[in-house]
Each structure stands twice: as structure tokens, then as C-alpha cells.
Amino acid sequence: MSLVELRDVHKQFPAPKTARAKGAPPVITVIDGVSLDVAEGEIFGLIGYSGAGKSTLVRLINALTPVTSGSIRVAGREVTTLGEKDLQVLRRDIGMVFQQFNLFNSRTVWGNVSYPLAIAGVPKAERVGRVRELLEFVGLEGKFDAYPDQLSGGQKQRVGIARALATRPRLLLADEATSALDPETTQEVLALLRRVNAEFGTTIIVITHEMEVIRTTATRVAVLDEGQIIEQGPVYDVFSAPQHPTTRKFVATVIQQVPDAAGLARLRAQHPGVLAAFTLREGGPTQGQFFGELGRWGVGFELVHGGIEDIAGQTFGQLVLNLTGDEATIHDALAGLSTRFDVRELA
Amino acid sequence: MKTRLPDLWGLLWQAFYETLYMVGLSLLIGTLIGLLIGLGLYTTRAGGLYANRPVYVVINFVVNFFRPIPFVIFIGAVQPLARLVTGTGIGNRAIIFGLSLAASFMISRVVEQNLFSVDPGVIEASRAMGASRLRTVAAVLIPEALGPLILGLTFAFVAVVDASAIAGVIGGGGLGKFSLTYGFHQFDTIVTWTTVLIIVAIVQLGQLAGNLLSRKVMRR
Secondary structure, eight states: OEEEEEEEEEEEEEOOHHHHHTTOOSEEEEEEEEEEEEETTOEEEEEOOTTSSHHHHHHHHTTSSOOSEEEEEETTEEOTTOOHHHHHHHHTTEEEEOTTOOOOTTSOHHHHHHHHHHHTTOOHHHHHHHHHHHHHHTTOGGGTTOOGGGSOHHHHHHHHHHHHHTTOOSEEEEESTTTTSOHHHHHHHHHHHHHHHHHHOOEEEEEESOHHHHHHHOSEEEEEETTEEEEEEEHHHHHHSOOSHHHHHHHHTTSOOOOOHHHHHHHHHHOOSEEEEEEEETTSOOHHHHHHHHHHTTOEEEEEEEEEEEETTEEEEEEEEEEESOHHHHHHHHHHHTTTSEEEEOO | OOOOHHHHHHHHHHHHHHHHHHHHHHHHHHHHHHHHHHHHHHHHSTTSTTOOHHHHHHHHHHHHHHTTSOHHHHHHHTHHHHHHHHSOSSHHHHHHHHHHHHHHHHHHHHHHHHHHTSOHHHHHHHHHTTOOHHHIIIIIIHHHHHHHHHHHHHHHHHHHHHHHGGGGGGTOOSHHHHIIIIIITTTOHHHHHHHHHHHHHHHHHHHHHHHHHHHHHHTO
16 A cells, blocks of 8 residues: 555746746746655655755645645545644654754754654653664764764664654655765765665655665655656666656766767777677676677677666676677677567667 | 042942843833834745734734834933833833833844855755644744844844943933933032943943854854
8 A cells, every 4th residue: 555645736826026027927836736645654766956845845845835726635535625633743753854964953863753752642751762763773873972963874774763763653755864974974875764664664765866865775766857756666767767857867977878979989999899888687698698699799899888786685797798709790690689688789 | 630439439339230120121011022124024924824914904003103213312202201111211121111112113123134055945944744834933943043143132232332332311211311410510520430431331241242142053
């Protein structure tokens, strides 16, 4: 069953007065007919450029921002029609982690992490135990009495995660949770999110503009562009065969693509043979089989571009080869090989 | 230089006490009302917790209307209201009424400005955790702004001390009245400057206390 279900969701904001004065439409559509399903227990990635509407979309889910139209269900409950009191109860079951951490600077780590518990009416004695347990989980046992300004960025985000998990929510919304962190700390925080998912079964929606976050952490991904989902599916599928140009641009940030015309021209200048692209997929024929076959045709080869990547734990490679030898043989070989392997000559 | 200062210590002490009383009580009432108006201004603004344009426009207008009135005129203008509320239009009770009212309007802006310094992200975080709006105001918004708020109130304290010197105009007492009556009008520069020094001392002490307190709250 889907934990989160969006159907034809629209969100419009009134346009600024200055824009309206110039004859612009009175509203700006930020989310334009989004439908998606997030299954219980998965890590769902939502990627898009800044301004694509990601942050708005995620705030529609816990109704921090009200929808304009459409249906949003969380755990089977329609949230778009809930009143303030019911929303408060619902939100206790949805944790949220923020790009800028949003810790309360006037409170200690204990004060921050215990706040959602106090809201939920948990007695103090119980809160102390729960906060200790959470701090141990995120690896900050010694920081119980520290203030946020005494912590590093990564530590702050771990406090943010502990705070978001305090009431044992079924759903965690991570809004650009690693975008303010350096690469090393990013990996630590992503590992923590994966651990939250694995150990507690918490469903996580990860909002990001970094494909690397999706590659290492998400199981499924949706690409948001100008308020619409332009592509969605299992991370491996989207990464290995991106359909939409925007998706391709994102994928290109983490996976080496076949070079564009200018890149190919440069390669060609350096390598006089025939250029061919070979795509390696998880579960498909192996590199060994491919190169063995190529050898049997008597075709020489060298790897001139590309690499092999791990996507959501699966292998994917996009290799550009320079094939050398008799040109007719090379073409025969490519024709023969293309029936069993994903290989094509680069014109 | 001739001075009657040695004969006036008793009156000076009395005036000192009256000033502290007027300022203290007015600041207390002004802070409570100013905090409420300031919270009203901040939360009813577009995008606020209780966003409500008509309410905001009204509060904003009232504050803007009364705040720029020079206190010496203000105290006269609100005299009928003072008589209605406190039962008298003259003396220390009336001046405390006027001071409290003027302080409320001034402090409401101080409060509003300092609440703006709070990162909206923490308010959003509190709401995302399922906190009610009231709880978010009391447990997050005010504590997060407390350090600068105390500094703002210290500023208001100095302004209230300043304004309290006008009490004599409507028959109130205090150091302002004392200084004018026994110093300026008697050409007794020593008496004038003695009250100046006392007022400076009051302001300095208040400022020091405010700074220490805000530093403690902000842990710097």
C-alpha cells in the first residue's frame, strides 16, 4: 500500500503585485498536476532544479502549505481537508529535516530533541530516556547539554534527524537535508538516513538537486521540472535509460555519458579508429563476454571514455571504445555483436 | 557658586523614588501591552502564523498614528482617557497611564523588529512537529528572540526615563520636575547637574543590567 498518494495536485501562489501590474497572470502555478505514490518503507527521491517546486511539493504533504486542488493521502488519510487540530496530530507522525537544520538556538540538544515529545504529551521522565536513545542512535551521546552553536554542520543535521525521529514517525521528509554540508558530512548524513530506513522501516522522501544523493540513497526517483513530474521509476531504470532531456542532464552529473558532438570530435582527433559505445547493465551480458567476443573477431580496442558506476547497489557502465583493425571487419563485428550486446557505432 | 542642594536632599530622594516608580511601572505595563501588540503585528502580517490583513492594517495604523506624537503633546492629548481609566487627569497616576501607553506603542515596534530577526525556519520546524500556533509563539518564537528583545527593552527603558521627565507638565513629580523647579528655575546649576548625574546613573545601571541579561540569555 502507498503511504503517500498524490493525485493531480496543483499549487498556485498569487503573483507579486509588480508582475501583475505588467499584465502577468494573477497566479503562478508552482505545482502543476503532480501524481505520485510513495510505498511504505521505501526511500523516495524527488529531484529537480531550484525553482522546480520540490520544497513546495514536500510542504503540501504535511500541509504546511495548503493545496490549491487535488488529493493528498498520507497513510490512507486525506490531508487536504483536515482542520488545524487534526493536522497537528497528523504532523506528529511525519518527521521533517531541513536544509538549514532549523534547530532552536535558544535550546540545548536535549531541548531540541525533546520538543516534539513535549508536544505529543510524553512525560518528562520518559522524554529523557527517549532523547538519550535517539542521541545514541545518531552518535551524539556526549552532546545532550550542548547548544546548536557549539556543533558542526553535520552534528546539527544529526540533531535535526534525531528531533524528526523523536515521535517515531512513519514518514520522514528530508528537504535538501545535505545541501548545506560538505561532501564527507553529506555521506555521513546519507548513511544515517539509510540506517533510519533500514532499522526503523521509516519511509523517507528525500528532496534534492544532487543526483549523487539519489544514486546512493533512493530506491525510486521522480524528476520534477516546472511543477510537473517528467519522469519517475526505480532509480536504476531512470539512471540507466533517462528519457527526458532534463533527466539526462541530471544523470550526466553522476554518470559519464557518451560525449556530445564536440567531445566526440576531440576523441576522434586523438583516436583514428572506429568509435563505439558499449552500455553495461546489471543482469545483462558481462564485460568479459563482450571483450572476449570482440577479441574473437580480431578487433583491437581501447577504452577512451566512460566508466562503471554503482547505482542503488547495481552496476551500470557507459564505455566509449576506440576499435582498431580492418574497417570492414570492425563493422561486421559490431553488426554481429549488437544482437547480444548494447553496442553501437558513434557516427 | 551658591546652591540650596544641602537643604533639598529629602526632596531629591523623594523625586528619585518617584521617577523609579513611574518608570518601573510604566515599563512593566508597556512591556506587557507592547509585547502583545508587537506579536499581533508580527503574526498577522502576510505569511504570519495568524496572517490576517485587516487586523494587521488596523494595528499597524494605530501604532503608526500614536508613536510619532511628541510625548509632551501626547500626555496632554490622552489626558481625558487617563481620567477615564485612572480616575484622575493629573499627577503621577495620570503620567504613568500616559507613559505606559506611549511605551506600549514604542515597544510594540521594538518587539516586531526583533521577532523579524528570528529565522522563519524554526517556526516552520515547530509547526512541522505538530505544535499549535500558540505553543510555537510561546515556546519557540519568543525564546529565540529573547536576547535581542532584552536589548530592545533596555533601549525602551532609556526612552521611558527620558519621557518621565515631562511628568511635571501635568502635575507629576520625579527628577524632571525637581530639576526644573529647584535647578533651572532657581538658577541653581549644581542642583540641575546633580539630577543630571543621578539620571545618567539610572540609565547606565539599566543599560548595564540589560546588557548583562541579554548576554546571559544569548550565552555570549
